[in-house]
Amino acid sequence: xxxxxxxxxxxxxxxxxxxxxxxxxxxxxxxxxxxxxxxxxxxxxxxxxxxxxxxxxxxxxxxxxxxxxxxxxxxxxxxxxxxxxxxxxxxxxxxxxxxxxxxxxxxxxxxxxx
Amino acid sequence: xxxxxxxxxxxxxxxxxxxxxxxxxxxxxxxxxxxxxxxxxxxxxxxxxxxxxxxxxxxxxxxxxxxxxxxxxxxxxxxxxxxxxxxxxxxxxxxxxxxxxxxxxxxxxxxxxxxxxxx
Numbered sequence: 399x400x401x402x403x404x405x406x407x408x409x410x411x412x413x414x415x416x417x418x419x420x421x422x423x424x425x426x427x428x429x430x431x432x433x434x435x436x437x438x439x440x441x442x443x444x445x446x447x448x449x450x451x452x453x454x455x456x457x458x459x460x461x462x463x464x465x466x467x468x469x470x471x472x473x474x475x476x477x478x479x480x481x482x483x484x485x486x487x488x489x490x491x492x493x494x495x496x497x498x499x500x501x502x503x504x505x506x507x508x509x510x511x512x
Numbered sequence: 513x514x515x516x517x518x519x520x521x522x523x524x525x526x527x528x529x530x531x532x533x534x535x536x537x538x539x540x541x542x543x544x545x546x547x548x549x550x551x552x553x554x555x556x557x558x559x560x561x562x563x564x565x566x567x568x569x570x571x572x573x574x575x576x577x578x579x580x581x582x583x584x585x586x587x588x589x590x591x592x593x594x595x596x597x598x599x600x601x602x603x604x605x606x607x608x609x610x611x612x613x614x615x616x617x618x619x620x621x622x623x624x625x626x627x628x629x630x631x
Contacts, residue, residue: 429616441557441603443618453616487555496610499545499564501619503557 400424402504404490410510411480419475419507421490429493430473431501432465434458436486447473480511514539516606518622525594526630532579533589533625535604543609546580546587547619551601560602563587565609591627599629 403422411417423430432444446453447465464476473492477484487508491501515538525531537546548560563571563580571578575595579588591598604622 431616431618433618435555440623441605441619441621443620446616446618448616454618456618489557491557493616496612496614499562499607500559505554505556508555 402490402492402502404488404504404507406507407505408508408510410512413482413511414479417477417480417509419477419488419490419509421473421475421504422471423473423490423492424494424502425471427492427494427502429453429495429498429501430465430467431491431493432475433489433491433503434486435489435506436483441489444475477509480509482511485509485511514541514544514606514608514620516604516620516622518604518625520625521623522626522628524628524630525591527594527596529594530590530592531594531627533591533602533604533627535587535589535622537585537587537604537606537620539585539606539608541608545607545609546578547605547607548576548578548589549603549605549621550598551603551624552599557603561589594629596629596631599627601626 405420430447435441445455445459462478487506489506490504493501517536544565546563550558561573575592577590601624603624605619607619
């Protein structure tokens with residue numbers, strides 16, 4: 399069964415450094431999402447991406463964040479200058495089409511900022 | 513803006529018993545989806561069950577069923593014959609229906625309910 403994959407599974411970085419989190423969505427899916435879950439808290443929507451551009455973004459998704467689909471398979475989330483409060487689990491999800499109800503989640507990347 | 517509220521931070525149930533997890537939501541939309549996701553200790557998000565708001569019939573998936581009360585904006589999850597493998601965080605989530613040319617909304621999640629299964 400096709401699945402969403404994410405790399406790395408765990409990333410440790412120093413405050414102020416740039417990080418890139420990578421996702422490979424399911425191949426025939428058209429909509430892509432990033433979510434964040436700070437430890438012990440709820441999952442929060444960051445951004446959605448469709449047709450090679452951002453479709454929607456939340457208040458959390460400020461100028462330090464960016465997303466890209468550099469080729470036909472990868473979908474990346476870049477954090478330019480990490481802060482301690484960026485430590486969280488980051489989930490990628492993909493959805494087949496506009497009438498699809500299910501978003502398929504990847505296993506997540508745990509980001510630790512020290 | 514839509515909100516999702518789960519008022520039970522933690523629930524405990526004996527193995528083989530039935531448990532109900534509560535969820536309420538607030539929205540001005542008439543077309544939307546509601547979901548229950550399970551998050552085991554591995555932290556993978558797993559879809560348990562979904563409900564389309566236009567459907568009056570409550571969704572069921574094997575031992576999992578929902579009680580969807582649209583007027584009351586309530587969406588509870590019932591787990592029958594609880595098993596040890598059901599132990600996890602359960603998140604209620606909302607998403608409005610997408611239309612061609614519209615935005616791709618993300619899911620709005622509640623804070624979750626930690627379900628403990630007592631052997």
